[in-house]
Amino acid sequence: IVHIAAINKDRTIDDYQRIYNKIAEKIREDDEYDGYIGYGPVLVRLGWHSSGTYNKENNSGGSYGGTYRFKLENSDPSNNGLQNAAQFLDPIYKEFNWISHGDLYTLGAVCAIQEAQGPKIKWRPGRVDLPESATPENGRLPDAVNGADYVRKFYARLRMNDREAVALTGAHCLGRTHLKNSGFDGPWGAASSSFTNEFFINLLNEQWKLQKNAAGNKQYDSPKGYMMLETDYALIQDPIYLKIVKEYANNEASFFKDFASSFQKLLENGIDYPKGAPEYIFKTLDDQDM
Numbered sequence: 001i002v003h004i005a006a007i008n009k010d011r012t013i014d015d016y017q018r019i020y021n022k023i024a025e026k027i028r029e030d031d032e033y034d035g036y037i038g039y040g041p042v043l044v045r046l047g048w049h050s051s052g053t054y055n056k057e058n059n060s061g062g063s064y065g066g067t068y069r070f071k072l073e074n075s076d077p078s079n080n081g082l083q084n085a086a087q088f089l090d091p092i093y094k095e096f097n098w099i100s101h102g103d104l105y106t107l108g109a110v111c112a113i114q115e116a117q118g119p120k121i122k123w124r125p126g127r128v129d130l131p132e133s134a135t136p137e138n139g140r141l142p143d144a145v146n147g148a149d150y151v152r153k154f155y156a157r158l159r160m161n162d163r164e165a166v167a168l169t170g171a172h173c174l175g176r177t178h179l180k181n182s183g184f185d186g187p188w189g190a191a192s193s194s195f196t197n198e199f200f201i202n203l204l205n206e207q208w209k210l211q212k213n214a215a216g217n218k219q220y221d222s223p224k225g226y227m228m229l230e231t232d233y234a235l236i237q238d239p240i241y242l243k244i245v246k247e248y249a250n251n252e253a254s255f256f257k258d259f260a261s262s263f264q265k266l267l268e269n270g271i272d273y274p275k276g277a278p279e280y281i282f283k284t285l286d287d288q289d290m
């Protein structure tokens with residue numbers, strides 16, 4: 001399967017910055033969502049899940065076709081809760097319906113990370129809406145009840161190495177798990193909506209206890225009210241991952257640099273960009289004194 005980015009010469013960075021600003025302003029406006037965590041984290045998860053169906057073996061899945069908009073994909077149990085992000089983006093799509101769904105889902109995730117004071121993420125337009133027949137089957141997204149071998153193998157399918165896998169999981173500094181969505185619960189208390197390396201610091205500093213939660217699923221809980229999925233905890237069980245976790249816990253700049261490159265790679269998996277294809281770095285609202 002080959003997906004070539006379609007470059008729309010009529011659209012400039014200003015057009016996409018306008019959409020970025022609309023999303024960023026709406027994130028600020030709709031601040032009450034999920035107990036005042038806000039829409040940032042679930043927008044990041046939508047961008048990740050619409051890309052995480054990629055399979056390097058046959059270059060199938062991924063963000064290109066915007067197939068999350070079809071029932072088969074958005075009703076995948078792995079996508080429980082992402083309807084909130086899709087509904088958030090609906091009015092933005094109505095106003096700017098010249099953008100493809102794949103570009104919108106990935107732009108929303110980049111916007112959410114940058115507006116959470118995370119790193120600047122380079123973003124390239126050109127994804128093209130594909131028909132429903134292009135929708136990948138359910139089951140391509142990862143399960144949380146697994147160890148390091150599963151995590152390594154899963155990320156390899158997305159062409160990600162150990163550093164990229166650890167960096168990407170650092171996005172779990174945002175948001176929370178919801179029993180009704182995934183059968184996992186927490187963290188409780190001050191849920192942060194800033195993009196930082198705290199996920200790695202918590203992994204190393206908290207005391208973790210493997211417990212069964214209210215849904216009977218195993219997760220690691222800490223006395224301070226933090227939690228880790230088994231796939232999170234795997235990052236300190238595996239010696240190679242552990243070394244990288246320590247690096248990111250002690251060097252936020254290194255985490256930011258690797259996250260930015262890994263996230264762009266994740267969002268662009270499966271797409272061939274022609275030479276000279278435009279690449280944008282959007283300004284945050286703060287950069288624009290908005």
Ligand code: HEM
Nearest residue numbers: 041042044048142143144168171175176177178181182231
């Ligand atoms: C082995 C890989 C991964 C597994 C098993 C996993 C699993 C999960 C689960 C079970 C949830 C809770 C969903 C809910 O209950 O609402 C979650 C939330 C989240 N995940 Fe992951 N995840 C993985 C990798 C990633 C990656 C690569 C990213 C982004 C780069 C990411 C970003 C997020 C975010 C931002 C949330 C919070 C969403 C919200 O607050 O609504 N995750 N993840």
Ligand SMILES: CCN(CC)c1nc(N)c2ccccc2n1
Nearest residue numbers: 172173175176191192199227228
């Ligand atoms: C770093 C603690 N937090 C956010 C305050 C956290 N920790 C997690 N382990 C986590 C796992 C999946 C989704 C969100 C998550 N959030």
